[in-house]
Amino acid sequence: MAPDIDDVARAAGVSTATVSRALRGLPNVRESTRARVRLAAIELGYAPSASAASLASGRTRTVGLLTPWFRRWFHASVTEGAERALRADGFDALLYSFELDDQFRRSRVDPFVLRRRVDGVLVVGMTLDPEEIATLAGLEVPLVFVGAGPPEQVTVGVDDDAAARTATRHLLALGHTRIGYLGGAQAERAPWSPPVLRLEGFRAELAAAGLETRPGWLVHGHFGMTGGRTACGGLLDAHPDVTAIFAASDEMAFGAMQAIRDRGLRVPEDVSVIGIDGHDLSELVGLTTVAQDAVEQGAAAAALVLEMLTGTPVGNRLTYPVSLIERSSTGIPPI
Incomplete structure (x- = not known):
């Protein structure tokens, strides 16, 4: 009989959860x-993907991925990581996006399009209301939130409050006291959402x-370059x-830097700018x-x-974790 995860756990003297992690x-x-x-x-000849390969019959081997955008940096990066991890275990990702209107409002999550089509659901960078969360939980499949999720659900992300404090402390340490804040969604109210926690x-x-x-x-710039x-x-x-x-967000920061230059001002000599993300273009x-x-985060x-x-x-x-990366867009305030 092929070794299973319990055999590895016993041999290593740890729990099966620790083996999996x-x-x-x-x-x-x-x-x-x-x-x-x-x-x-290695000694037992155990393959970590065997647990996924031996799932009960009737599985779709597909995970639904819900997100309002696929072209914004955070959402695209999480999707990339998730798809890569799923493919490694022989699973596919079924992608769902939501059209936003001029006020950045979206259609509601419809759980019926997912029923019997997916083995699990990832919600990426999207704040759901309690009713939507309840309907997804009602699918009775694993549900994981990335970037924003209520405390009672499984969530992967950063400490948004701490990230904002790090950015603000950096500006304060340079001597800035007249600091403008460029936030995401003005209408956001969920206490666990990144826009609320970062503010x-x-x-x-x-x-x-x-x-x-x-x-x-x-x-508020709605987390985009144009809005920023x-x-x-x-x-x-x-x-x-x-x-x-x-x-x-870095994408709003890019827009802010352009707005500063639109007015004949310099970054950072006249106005410093700092963002959150680590966008590929930030360097x-x-x-x-x-x-x-x-x-x-997507892979995890x-x-x-x-x-x-x-x-x-x-x-x-x-x-x-998050890390402060200092570059040329921040400096001491003008005299």
């Missing part, structure tokens, strides 16, 4: 433990420095004394950013779905 390359496993698990798997982190860090949040300096350019332009026209812009344009690994989320399909218990939250 170690062999799939997920974080929060000590390197010494990972090495012990891998050695046990809260910004406000909290200003308060810790003894500074007030000025409502007129908070604008328009919103930042309006902010600069109304408040020309702003010396720095914190954009809650090219010299953007200071708080970077995250979105591709790896797909791995969690596969773990859940085999009955492996998983935690509710997998948090990835």
